[in-house]
Amino acid sequence: MNNFKLHAPTDFVFGKEAELQVADMLKKHGATKVLIHYGSGSVIKSGLMQRVEDVLNAANISYVKLGGAQPNPVDTLVYEGIDLCRKENVDFILAVGGGSTIDSAKSIAVGVPYDGDFWDLFDGKTIEKAIPVATILTIPAAGSEASDSMVLNGTKGGKVLKRGAGSSHVIPVFSLLNPELNYTLPAFQTACGVADMMAHVMERYFTTVKDVEISDRLCEAILLAIITEAPKAIKDPNNYSARANLTWAGTVAHNGSCGVGRIGDWSSHNLEHELSALYDVAHGAGLAVMFPAWMKFVCETDLDRFVQFAGRVWGVDTFGDKKAVALKGIEEMEKFFTSIGLPINFEQLGAKKEDIDKMVETLNINVGDTFGSFKKLTMDDARKIYELAV
């Protein structure tokens, strides 16, 4: 096990009506002027925004609002949010929505106190401060409600970019998680969220670090819970306990707790980002396509780990040829993705083999010549993985 630091200070309120505690939590955490950031009209249509505003008004908490955050959040809105926060002396950002809204909020939060183009902070410049961010989560998937990271789309020099950045300064100060808010999520979006949270766990699970039994087991625990609960939520969208178990699984998948003492490998996220930047497909759907392909390409790097994954997570009989067991585990995962309505290849996703050149080109801009840690990958490898996904 590697040395590690872990500081997961997010203050959670979880359960029915959790959002009604927003004023108490804002006061507890010192907010005086709040930007409420949200996405499309769904949080308005559902009545959530009205409930939040009613609570803030009753508590005399001053706020401004900025909507328009999109799936795969974009930089234009971030510039707008930064200007608004500066003009209104906002000292706290409350994101109401899913991962994209939260990531957009985090990007605004780091941009406000930064004296330059905020894209610098996605280009490797250290994030030294940020306005505090809190969340009311409506979609369990990205884990951004407790993570130290964010992803953003934009254009720079004519290229479409999808970049990630991270800092302890963007870990939400508090998050209010009411699983009932997920009842209106369509089955496909629920499934995409499931793939995203599973990816967050698996990207930590496949590590070259040895002797990590406690975090192996924690990773497996989260995956096992997701595999049990996801089909229930998809079959019955109003199944509270399935929604609740999935919501918390999504949070612990990405708050750092299951990745302690190990080095993760985020290649599948990197590979997928080119798909969602190019086709604007749901991130989770792209992950369901890219993760099995990545696994097939890298599994011989550590067959024992893939055998453990197959056995403990997918219940595969682990006797016999290791490669066969490993592939059987991957196949079971593909079957699971298919069973909850996710694509597992380019054709099902709507991606095109002819675009692989473009994907590799942009990937190269985004990650450099090599990427990955479980197995270090070149652009040639990336091309082969994309081909395996066709």
Added chain:
Amino acid sequence: MNNFKLHAPTDFVFGKEAELQVADMLKKHGATKVLIHYGSGSVIKSGLMQRVEDVLNAANISYVKLGGAQPNPVDTLVYEGIDLCRKENVDFILAVGGGSTIDSAKSIAVGVPYDGDFWDLFDGKTIEKAIPVATILTIPAAGSEASDSMVLNGTKGGKVLKRGAGSSHVIPVFSLLNPELNYTLPAFQTACGVADMMAHVMERYFTTVKDVEISDRLCEAILLAIITEAPKAIKDPNNYSARANLTWAGTVAHNGSCGVGRIGDWSSHNLEHELSALYDVAHGAGLAVMFPAWMKFVCETDLDRFVQFAGRVWGVDTFGDKKAVALKGIEEMEKFFTSIGLPINFEQLGAKKEDIDKMVETLNINVGDTFGSFKKLTMDDARKIYELAV
């Protein structure tokens, strides 16, 4: 799943030489005058105290020291610590040791700002503030390095008491966990720590709350890791990875993360406290005796849960009669305790059947007429459980 709040803000540094970051962490968290609280001479003999003092001196951090914390910490030292902190204007307590030292430090921390006898705070009075506490952990067991609770012994009105109290104000601000500091722990003490951390998980696991798959799985994950790693650490005390896995298992067993959305049942801890108060036996050894007895008494309350426990944690074949499967799981747990050198009955522990009256009498003082939530227990039930443990 029940609604819940979770705030686990402890800032962790984990790994080799973690203790050398003590000055940086004290500064990060605003300490100006520190009380270093420790137990017996072992932290001095091992050189740990000298390393800590060297780091503090180099960083010009002012401190005073108070040793003498004992296994099953006692109130006399707490009074002394409170006086010392007030006299020296201490604003931060650093506990260097195991759970007893940390609990003693926490008791001092709540006593300093309290205007009355600190025992009130163990008698149900709300803890409203505390001096911040941090830890350098030398014994993985109690989980006090990240928990919101503490346990203390003392005498009041001629009765020997062992009482617990809890508050978010006593969650350590930071904890430095270097598994190498456990190399010198004797096998029996290591095993007692294992029983303690397993008890913390199992006391959360056995709940009447339904549909808690994510926290069920997290609980099982921690138990599975402990069961794998404990024998390695006992066989080879200098096995870093076994010590590291156990250390982190002990922390997540009791920082609240595996108990979300459920109601725990702390009856076994209550039952055990009477043993360690009466005989001054190691808490973990007492738990290894009382937990199986409690399980045998209560298992029919929810056989399905005990079957799940037997199957998922102990690998018991779950076909067939539920009661038989449940008992087989308990038997496997007893075998495991025995295999790592723990007692599983009064005789092995050195407790006496004749003292059961005394145990029940003091238990009654400590918990009232009934206790427990998985199954509500009377003093008659407690007597029967003690008898099952003989």
